[in-house]
Amino acid sequence: MTLSIDGTELSARGSLNGQAPRCEHVDISPGAERGLPQCGGCLVLGLSWTRLLVCLTCGWVACSDDSPGTHAREHYRETDHPVVAALAPETAWRWCYVHERTV
Structure with missing residues (x-):
């Protein structure tokens, strides 16, 4: 166990360089096949989107x-x-909704 100057266990706060611990949700995502490159919800409502995301569990776009x-x-x-x-x-950006952070 590694303690900081104030006696707090560092493993509870994150890594030594201040980054958050690894998100375990990335490991359980099966990498589903992606859907069409469009937002079905926006199409129904007549909205335009800024950016599209794909669910890594089921492939929903x-x-x-x-x-x-x-x-x-x-x-x-x-x-x-x-x-x-x-x-x-061209990007490897991923977001975990549970932890509310990039992973």
Whole structure:
């Protein structure tokens, strides 16, 4: 066990460099096949999206929180599927709704 100067166990606070502990939800995501590159919820409502996210549990594609519909977050609330990734192939960005942080 490693303690900080104030006696707090460091493993409870994160790693030594101040980063958050690894998110275990990334490990349980099966990497499902992605759906079509569109937000079905936005299409039904006539909204446009800013960015698309894909659910790593089931492959559902929906708009991000910076889009008017926030359908990816709505999908999380309905299903408890914890991790989404940016649909854009040039990025490795992923978000865990449980921990409310990038992973």
